[in-house]
Amino acid sequence: MNNIIWNRLFNKVEKPVRYSGGEFNMVKKDLDKVEIRYLFAFPDVYEVGMSHLGLKIMYHLINKRTDTWCERAFSPWVDMEEQLINRNIPLFSIESRSPISDFDIIGATLQYEMSYTNLLNMLKLGNIPLLREERSDEHPLIMVGGPCAYNPEPLADFIDLAVIGDGEEIINQFLDLFKEWKQNNGSRDEFLYSAAQIQGIYVPSFYDVTYNDDDTVKSIKPNREGVPDVVTKTIVTDFENAFYPEDMIVPYMNIIHDRVVMEIFRGCTRGCRFCQAGMLYRPIRERSIEKIMSLTEKTLKSTGYDELSLSSLSTGDYSDIHGLVETMMNKYFKDRISLSLPSLRIDSFSGKYAEQVQKVRKTGLTFAPEAGSQRLRDVINKGVNEDDMIKSSTEAFEAGWDRVKLYFMLGLPTETDEDVLGIAALVRKVRSAFYSIPKDKRKRGFRGVVSTSYFVPKAHTPYQWFGQDTIEEFSRKQALLGSNMRIKGVDYNWHEAKLSHLEAVFARGDRRLGKVLKRAVMEGCRMDGWDEHFDYNKWMKCFEDEGVDTSFYANRHMNKDDILPWSHISCGVSEDYLWQEYQKSLDGEITPDCREGCINCGVNTTWKGVC
Amino acid sequence: MHILIKYEKGEEVRFISHLEMLRTMQRILRRCQLPLRWSKGFNPHPVMSFASATAVGTLSDDEYLDIYFDLDISINGLTEKLNAVSPVGIKFMSTDEIAEKMPSLTAMLETANYDISVYFDKKEDYNNAVNAIKGFLEMNEIITTKRSKKGFREIDLKPMIKSMSIKSHDDDNLCIVIDAFLPMGSKMNLSPKLLMGAYLKYSNVEDKDADYFCHRTKTGFIYDVIEKWGVEEF
Numbered sequence: 001m002n003n004i005i006w007n008r009l010f011n012k013v014e015k016p017v018r019y020s021g022g023e024f025n026m027v028k029k030d031l032d033k034v035e036i037r038y039l040f041a042f043p044d045v046y047e048v049g050m051s052h053l054g055l056k057i058m059y060h061l062i063n064k065r066t067d068t069w070c071e072r073a074f075s076p077w078v079d080m081e082e083q084l085i086n087r088n089i090p091l092f093s094i095e096s097r098s099p100i101s102d103f104d105i106i107g108a109t110l111q112y113e114m115s116y117t118n119l120l121n122m123l124k125l126g127n128i129p130l131l132r133e134e135r136s137d138e139h140p141l142i143m144v145g146g147p148c149a150y151n152p153e154p155l156a157d158f159i160d161l162a163v164i165g166d167g168e169e170i171i172n173q174f175l176d177l178f179k180e181w182k183q184n185n186g187s188r189d190e191f192l193y194s195a196a197q198i199q200g201i202y203v204p205s206f207y208d209v210t211y212n213d214d215d216t217v218k219s220i221k222p223n224r225e226g227v228p229d230v231v232t233k234t235i236v237t238d239f240e241n242a243f244y245p246e247d248m249i250v251p252y253m254n255i256i257h258d259r260v261v262m263e264i265f266r267g268c269t270r271g272c273r274f275c276q277a278g279m280l281y282r283p284i285r286e287r288s289i290e291k292i293m294s295l296t297e298k299t300l301k302s303t304g305y306d307e308l309s310l311s312s313l314s315t316g317d318y319s320d321i322h323g324l325v326e327t328m329m330n331k332y333f334k335d336r337i338s339l340s341l342p343s344l345r346i347d348s349f350s351g352k353y354a355e356q357v358q359k360v361r362k363t364g365l366t367f368a369p370e371a372g373s374q375r376l377r378d379v380i381n382k383g384v385n386e387d388d389m390i391k392s393s394t395e396a397f398e399a400g401w402d403r404v405k406l407y408f409m410l411g412l413p414t415e416t417d418e419d420v421l422g423i424a425a426l427v428r429k430v431r432s433a434f435y436s437i438p439k440d441k442r443k444r445g446f447r448g449v450v451s452t453s454y455f456v457p458k459a460h461t462p463y464q465w466f467g468q469d470t471i472e473e474f475s476r477k478q479a480l481l482g483s484n485m486r487i488k489g490v491d492y493n494w495h496e497a498k499l500s501h502l503e504a505v506f507a508r509g510d511r512r513l514g515k516v517l518k519r520a521v522m523e524g525c526r527m528d529g530w531d532e533h534f535d536y537n538k539w540m541k542c543f544e545d546e547g548v549d550t551s552f553y554a555n556r557h558m559n560k561d562d563i564l565p566w567s568h569i570s571c572g573v574s575e576d577y578l579w580q581e582y583q584k585s586l587d588g589e590i591t592p593d594c595r596e597g598c599i600n601c602g603v604n605t606t607w608k609g610v611c
Numbered sequence: 612m613h614i615l616i617k618y619e620k621g622e623e624v625r626f627i628s629h630l631e632m633l634r635t636m637q638r639i640l641r642r643c644q645l646p647l648r649w650s651k652g653f654n655p656h657p658v659m660s661f662a663s664a665t666a667v668g669t670l671s672d673d674e675y676l677d678i679y680f681d682l683d684i685s686i687n688g689l690t691e692k693l694n695a696v697s698p699v700g701i702k703f704m705s706t707d708e709i710a711e712k713m714p715s716l717t718a719m720l721e722t723a724n725y726d727i728s729v730y731f732d733k734k735e736d737y738n739n740a741v742n743a744i745k746g747f748l749e750m751n752e753i754i755t756t757k758r759s760k761k762g763f764r765e766i767d768l769k770p771m772i773k774s775m776s777i778k779s780h781d782d783d784n785l786c787i788v789i790d791a792f793l794p795m796g797s798k799m800n801l802s803p804k805l806l807m808g809a810y811l812k813y814s815n816v817e818d819k820d821a822d823y824f825c826h827r828t829k830t831g832f833i834y835d836v837i838e839k840w841g842v843e844e845f
Contacts, residue, residue: 003622004784008730008822010626011668017631022623024638024698250638250698252624252631304638304696306656336655 110148157514165233200234372422574602623700720796
């Protein structure tokens with residue numbers, strides 16, 4: 001396709017810069033000199049995908065190899081999708097504008113359950129058969145990774161394999177194997193079998209799943225020798241020296257996180273019971289201050305970014321956060337690099353160091369108490385107490401903040417109406433704390449943004465057995481809270497619960513959902529995370545037509561002895577530990593931060609001495 | 612120090628917006644680690660301004676921006692330095708020192724020359740457009756609706772067209788290239804978009820059946836900026 005045709009295509013859509021490429025540090029290679037063509041497919045639009053640090057890590061890591069070229073493709077927005085279909089143009093990669101079916105391997109990251117249809121839609125637009133059994137050895141190998149890959153069962157019909165854990169640890173080994181296999185002309189099956197020998201690689205076709213009469217899972221067993229009963233994730237053990245893309249690609253478009261995102265540690269020790277990431281990314285592995293400073297310096301120089309963000313699951317918990325922030329402020333203040341700190345826990349935040357950080361530019365203040373009452377916070381093990389919260393907020397207000405974002409969830413286990421109303425009460429207390437400060441020592445008006453989302457029980461967490469509240473129950477609770485949230489200066493954001501219901505279906509789903517997904521994609525479901533494109537009725541018709549009851553997956557309380565659809569995949573945390581945490585939760589018993597003492601979650605056994 | 616920078620916006624960056632170009636320039640300047648002058652206040656950024664904005668889809672051979680340094684440095688090799696850290700498609704042509712105090716570049720804009728390539732889906736539309744140019748330019752007035760902040764208003768494009776002609780046409784590819792010389796700046800401004808909208812409408816071509824791409828070949832200022840405000844380097 002010549003330049004003019006491309007230009008005419010781009011001219012017809014909104015934000016053509018989503019597709020036109022040419023970004024600074026984009027990697028261009030000579031197709032004749034490359035042996036493996038790898039496509040990183042991000043199943044959402046460009047501006048979401050390019051904010052993902054994982055994409056940048058994998059893109060630049062894979063491109064360090066001379067024998068492989070990693071290109072990118074994103075979900076086309078609906079206007080581009082229409083053009084591609086009308087003009088008979090297959091979905092194309094950004095770098096070389098090749099049809100995605102030209103690639104040897106398509107690797108997608110699954111960040112979110114409702115992006116599954118986007119991924120399948122990308123394959124459809126690339127004229128690649130969705131079902132694995134309909135693809136030949138000539139078609140690209142389809143693999144997935146990311147947090148949802150820890151329960152990839154709903155996609156079992158479609159994918160060749162899943163990478164469980166830190167993809168960067170095994171990708172080179174995997175590509176070496178692929179190259180060897182390609183040179184030796186073996187069958188796809190042979191390749192998958194040798195790949196399955198790498199820890200962290202899960203090949204769904206090597207496992208058979210049977211069901212009981214009551215529709216629960218009866219067994220999940222390998223259907224051949226030499227394949228593990230349980231696939232354990234792979235982890236980066238030497239995180240200090242783990243690859244970080246210093247010459248990272250710089251998008252033109254104003255993406256969601258248009259800055260250098262520096263991962264200061266991976267994993268989390270708090271053990272909040274609802275949090276999947278906190279379980280999946282164990283054990284905790286930190287980078288030293290020296291390494292962080294060195295990587296940051298090189299990356300800022302190379303990219304020209306003027307904003308830096310420290311990323312982790314709980315930045316305030318970094319072992320020497322004050323030292324790190326001080327070192328950064330001393331170095332970057334004169335260069336006018338602004339530093340922002342997402343995901344702060346309230347109790348590790350203190351006005352003093354946040355003030356330091358905000359010296360250059362004041363970014364917003366965000367807290368996630370999640371629950372409105374202390375009782376419920378203890379249940380979910382987010383053991384932050386109200387007094388600390390108010391104290392921290394007050395310090396922040398005295399330091400000049402006047403805007404606060406507060407995130408909560410509805411539908412947490414054991415939640416009562418009193419807990420729900422506690423959210424409004426807490427918001428009022430935070431607001432009062434602002435106004436209790438003398439006028440001359442604070443800004444003029446308090447501005448709060450409160451968001452509630454609906455709790456979705458996730459695999460590999462203590463709540464994996466917990467059935468989600470029904471849509472009706474969610475609506476009732478939301479209305480109850482809504483009527484109490486008319487507070488001056490506070491914006492209250494909430495959504496309908498229907499999308500969360502479907503998230504819960506896929507989060508705890510099994511292989512039988514494959515047929516629903518296929519139907520949904522063929523019916524035109526995609527971009528479900530976008531209000532204007534989410535069609536709940538269409539989805540429900542798909543479930544109905546395939547004879548699947550969504551409440552079986554979303555709302556059913558599962559039993560301790562149930563075989564969970566993801567029980568053949570392990571994140572290193574033991575089932576016993578998760579069940580124990582679940583029971584403790586129902587009793588409102590807290591589990592302390594494991595930095596204070598090992599609580600035997602299992603990770604320290606799976607990888608001896610890693611903690 | 613006040614520096615005038617001339618650059619090209621090429622094919623690879625055709626579809627970036629002006630705002631995206633601004634951010635890209637800021638990052639290029641940062642990568643060079645120059646002693647930039649910063650704006651004061653809440654959101655400090657390098658003090659710089661562009662002569663004109665280049666729309667999404669438009670290329671240019673002749674763009675200008677100016678920046679300020681807080682220290683006097685030699686700008687020998689600055690053009691090469693900038694090119695070394697630029698994405699493909701943005702090409703710096705020259706850097707010159709100019710007077711600290713002078714009118715803004717935008718205030719001195721006067722004209723722009725464009726090559727506008729138009730591609731048609733239908734042969735009929737192509738023929739109509741080729742034949743319509745004479746009649747279009749001979750009209751006493753060319754009334755068109757322009758959207759402004761207050762809503763819509765009608766304006767007459769005729770007195771604003773300095774010159775316009777079909778430079779070449781390709782019967783096989785249904786493509787014509789128009790040469791347009793238009794006013795640009797605060798005194799008088801005619802965007803190629805407005806002009807093309809009127810021309811295609813006059814030729815009875817629907818928006819969806821044609822695509823046009825503008826290529827600014829020259830930016831005209833009231834004065835030759837270097838001649839009037841250039842500073843010699845000793």
